[in-house]
Amino acid sequence: MREVQLLLITAASSSFLLPSHHPSLNRTKTSASERPWPFLLHNARSLLMPGHGTRLKYYATESSMVAESLLASTSSPVDVKLMSAGISGSLREGKIRAIVEILGRVEKLGICPLSLFDGSARELLRLECCRLVDGGRLDEFVELVEILAGYGFSIKDLVEPIAIIRMCVERRDPHMAVRYTSILPHSHILFSSIIHEFGKKKDLESALIVFNESKEKLDAPNMYVCRSMIDICGLCGDSLRSRCIFEELLAQNVTPNTYIFNSLMNVNAHDLHYTLHVYKRMQAIGVTADVASYNILLKACRLAGRVDLAQDIYKEVMQMESTGALKLDIITYSTIIKVFADAKMWQMALKIKEEMLYAGVNPNIVTWSSLVSAFANAGLVEKAVQVFEEMLHAGCEPNSQCCNILLSACVESCQYDRAFRFFRSWMTSGFQKAHTKVRNRNAFSHIGMGVEHASKNGVTQMSCNVDQHHSCFTNVVGFKPTIATYNILMKACGTDYYHAKALMDEMRTVGLYPNHISWSILIDICGGSHNMRGAMQAFKAMRDAGISPDVVAYTTAIKACVQNKNLKIAFSLFEEMKRYQLKPNLVEARIVILAVLRMIKESYIKGLPIKDDMIIITGVEIEVLGSANNEPQIRAAVIKVLRNELGLDVLAGSGNELVRNDPTSPPNSSLVHGILRKHGYSSDLKFSTRRPPDLGRLMVPRKSLRNWLQKRICARR
DSSP states (O other): OOOOOOOOOOOOSOOOOOOOTOOTTTOOOOOOOGGOOHHHHHHHTTTEEEOOOHHHHHTTTOHHHHHHHHHHHHHOOOOOHHHHHHHHHHHHHHHHHHHHHHHHHHHTOOOOOOGGGGGHHHHHHHHHHHHHHHHHHHHHHHHHHHHHHHHTTGGTTTOOOHHHHHHHTTTTHHHHHHHHHTTSHHHHHHHHHHHHHHTTOHHHHHHHHHHHHHHHHHHHHHHHHHHHHHHHHHHHTTTHHHHHHHHHHHHHTTTHHHHHHHHHHHHHTOOOOHHHHHHHHHHHHHHEEEOHHHHHHHHHHHHHTTHHHHHHHHHHEEEHHHTTTTOHHHHHHHHHHHHHHHTHHHHHHHHHHHHHHHHTTOHHHHHHHHHHHHHHHTOHHHHHHHHHHHHHHOOOOOHHHHHEEEEEEHTTTTTTHHHHHHHHHHHHHOEEEEEESSOTTTTTTTTOOOOEETTTTSEEEEEEOOOSEEEEEEEEOOOOHHHHHHHHHHHHTTOHHHHHHHHHHHHTTTOOOHHHHHHHHHHHHHHHHHHHHHHHHHHHHHHHOOOOHHHHHHHHHHHHHHHTTTTTHHHHHHHHHHTTTTTOOOOHHHHHHHHHHHHHHHHHHHOOOOOOEEEEEOSSSSSSSOOOTTTTHHHHHHHIIIIIIIIOEEEEETTTTOOSTTTTTOOOOOOSEEEEEHTTOOTOOOOHHHHHHHHTEEEEHHHHHHHHHHHHHHHHH
């Protein structure tokens, strides 16, 4: 029997018909099955002869029917090499749909479609897929790879999966992303990537669609996917939904791992009570906490201002480290230093630094920034400068945040000239950062142990006491200011409007643009210098620059009006703010109260007596001082300004009970293991909120108000 060679040639026609004008054919059209085999074999082979490249295109036909006819009539082996050549030719012409149809018919004949693609054909297929993707034909690409995956093709090698995922994210098409990812072998990991990419776009809705559809695609709850979804809930500001995901896992009798617990605690770190509740459940289930777990607990304590709890947790983990059960990392030390820095406990912050050096952990930029902040918060600018210089000598490159902390410390202590000297020096010369190799671990471990030298630019230099066995060299690191940097310097302008405006212009020259805070500072400068017209012009210029005023800008403008006794404009701005549905903040409440008191005072001076008590409603009954969401905080701000600043008596509710406690104090929280009982927390950790009665109503008795007015008038005289 003669050897049969099969040639696959793609075609646009739907049936195997050679042109009727071919000299070898009669004018009568016949089907492929009716034509004699010698003729078919002769034409198939003749097309393979040298110089017949154009004839391949000319006699383009649907090769799947040829394959079916040939294989049905002979038992001779199929020449895969020739078939691959035919497929490669079709791929070069971009006839991908025809190839797909061929693969389907070839598979029915018992031939593995994957075997028809040699190295050249695979590369051409990859290029064709890239062409579809680059052309934005995402739907066609996904449809193609779904078919190819069914034939056993390696889809992940055709196009980088993350590129397709990002295209789906850009199109806000979570369904397409899931559809594509589901055909890949590592889909459980890629589902997490999709959720993460949507999270970066703050598209929580699409991320949730991927999360829910992934649960249908996977056989069991996947910890990678669940953790990613919890993290994205935090990134998008929906911590309550993260709690629902956690409860769903527990309801399915799934034991979350340590990473799930850590993500949940981190997302809810702003709620110390809940964070500690999660930790307790973690212990009850038997999931082992790692160093990240305790770092998050320390973070939650810092956010809640609970220094005492943070100290106890730190002692606990130090004890665990001494037994070898845990190893503290740089985050642990940096977080506890930040706790003490926020509390202005700089001595304790330095003590922690000594302990981390003793443990062989070198400070990083976060640690150094926290130390600078510790002294800055305590008003010790000189010490803050020394720490900053020590950081440079230790070889740590300062970031803009650390520089801003130092500048802010100078401004808060009214050292305005020094702040500008630092800034100009950094902009001109950068930083002389040392690269030091020190054998003595105690080097750079003490503040104030070196000898200070005054430099020409006013920056304090300090030579540290280091071991003689070291090598030291320096290099210059450039300084890149941020918008926050210029905003801090604008505050240092005092009432100098032109200097502040010049800084705003300088921002633009370095590629930065003033934000809400920048404009608010400029408005405040005008108000403080009794330049009411300038304040209103700045407020208008803010809008002209394409920035819609936020609550801070409105607050600052209202404050400028009150300072300049223009209450009419102040209340008109307040009404305008409400029309834009901007929620008043705490400062807003304070300003409105002061404005009302000023009106009462002016009326009293004109001879109008005080006949009634002053009633203040901070709840939802009227829209003056805020909504129900932030009402307790606003109430606290009102009480503070009336009682602490002005010395007025403040009554709550119907006026029968004097408000004595701070209504914003958080409910009791819990802590780890034995620390729970030490701080008097119940073991059931119920979520209860203690609220005094009649939060919405405050009253200043007319007697107290009259006494306050009389004192003010006497003081003026």
